[in-house]
Amino acid sequence: MSGTGRSTPPRLPPRWFIRVFWAGHRAVFRGSGGRVGLSRPKPGRAGLMRLRTVGRRTGDPRAVMLAYIEDGPNLVTLAMNGWGDAPPAWWLNLQASPEATVDLPGEERVVRGRAAQGDERERLWARYAELFEGDLDDYAAMRSRETPVVVFEPAAGGPS
Structure with missing residues (x-):
């Protein structure tokens, strides 16, 4: 997991901008009745x-928009808070109650969330790093x- 080795940290938009962007994204999703705002990788x-x-x-009930990649039947994301230090609330909620629902374009899935460990984590981290062109670390x-x-694995008995 080696990054670019830059001497200065990557630049991020201000926290307020990240929050406004995601609030706007949620508003577009709700305003369109869920027809706009979701996409496949x-x-x-x-x-x-x-x-x-x-x-x-x-x-x-709580809802949040997240980026994700697919790994076979599983959906994968990173539990980051706009790269802030605190864990995101959705991750804390998921740890307390791993059953959840994800909305994807044209479908809903009942899933069970868990943290990847060991080799699986390394493999999935590397896949995500490709999206960041080596800057993920x-x-x-x-x-x-x-x-x-x-x-997010399909939950037993839920639609997939």
Whole structure:
């Protein structure tokens, strides 16, 4: 997992911009009745899905838009918070209750989320790194903790 070896960290947009962008994306998704805002991965580009979890403290439904790649029947994303240090709330919710639903273009899947470990994590990290043109490790170095690679497997008995 070697990055570009740059001496300065990669530049990120300001946190407020990231939050406004994703809020806008959610608004477009809701405003279009779910017809706009989701996409399948393509060569060199991640797809976009909506993850629906249950709040670990409130029990209320929560939804977030995430980039993802496919690994066979599994969907894979990174548990980052705009590269901020704190873990994202959706990841904390998923750890408390791994059953979730993902919305993809034209379909809904019931899934079970887990963190990839060992060789699987290394393999999936390398696949994600291709999307970042070698800079993924540089971005990850901005965090004090390892960025979890999250695998969503089809849940038994759910639609796939």
